[in-house]
Amino acid sequence: MPFCDGTHKQFDASAIGKEGPGIKARASEIPVASATVEEPTVEFIHQLARDGLANSAMQSIGCVAARMCNTNNCPAGIATQKADLRQRLNVEKSAGQLRNFFEASVELMQVMARACGHDSLSSFSSNDLATWHRDMALLSGVKYSGFIEP
Numbered sequence: 001m002p003f004c005d006g007t008h009k010q011f012d013a014s015a016i017g018k019e020g021p022g023i024k025a026r027a028s029e030i031p032v033a034s035a036t037v038e039e040p041t042v043e044f045i046h047q048l049a050r051d052g053l054a055n056s057a058m059q060s061i062g063c064v065a066a067r068m069c070n071t072n073n074c075p076a077g078i079a080t081q082k083a084d085l086r087q088r089l090n091v092e093k094s095a096g097q098l099r100n101f102f103e104a105s106v107e108l109m110q111v112m113a114r115a116c117g118h119d120s121l122s123s124f125s126s127n128d129l130a131t132w133h134r135d136m137a138l139l140s141g142v143k144y145s146g147f148i149e150p
Contacts, residue, residue: 053105060101061094 059065062076069079077088106121113121116128130145131137137144 056105057098057101060097062089062097 063078064076066075072080074080077085080086109121113124130143132146134144134146
């Protein structure tokens with residue numbers, strides 16, 4: 001399980017790939033986002049992030065999805081502390097790519113919000129979700145919007 005104690009300090013080589021100091025977190029102990037009066041869409045946004053927005057953002061900066069983030073051997077230089085691998089990541093270029101990704105994502109979400117009849121992204125709710133994939137609808141509980149043969 002990934003660990004961040006908020007200090008963003010670097011760990012020595014012996015700590016890479018292991019759980020953080022003093023932490024033995026289980027999936028059942030991970031905090032779950034819940035909607036509040038101030039932010040009614042927080043749960044929806046967190047679900048979007050868990051379902052791929054984070055992976056897409058990582059890929060926009062050069063992640064090749066090698067699935068070895070915890071090994072300190074990231075071939076793209078993103079998830080590593082090794083200087084020879086880190087030099088592969090052009091931070092300035094990646095920052096621009098990430099900015100472009102988020103700006104384009106927000107623009108597309110605004111288009112979708114308007115298509116759903118909303119005037120802002122904060123008006124989105126899980127009721128706006130639908131899928132054309134029948135099995136996905138059955139598994140997720142998201143509304144099915146495909147065609148059912150008579």
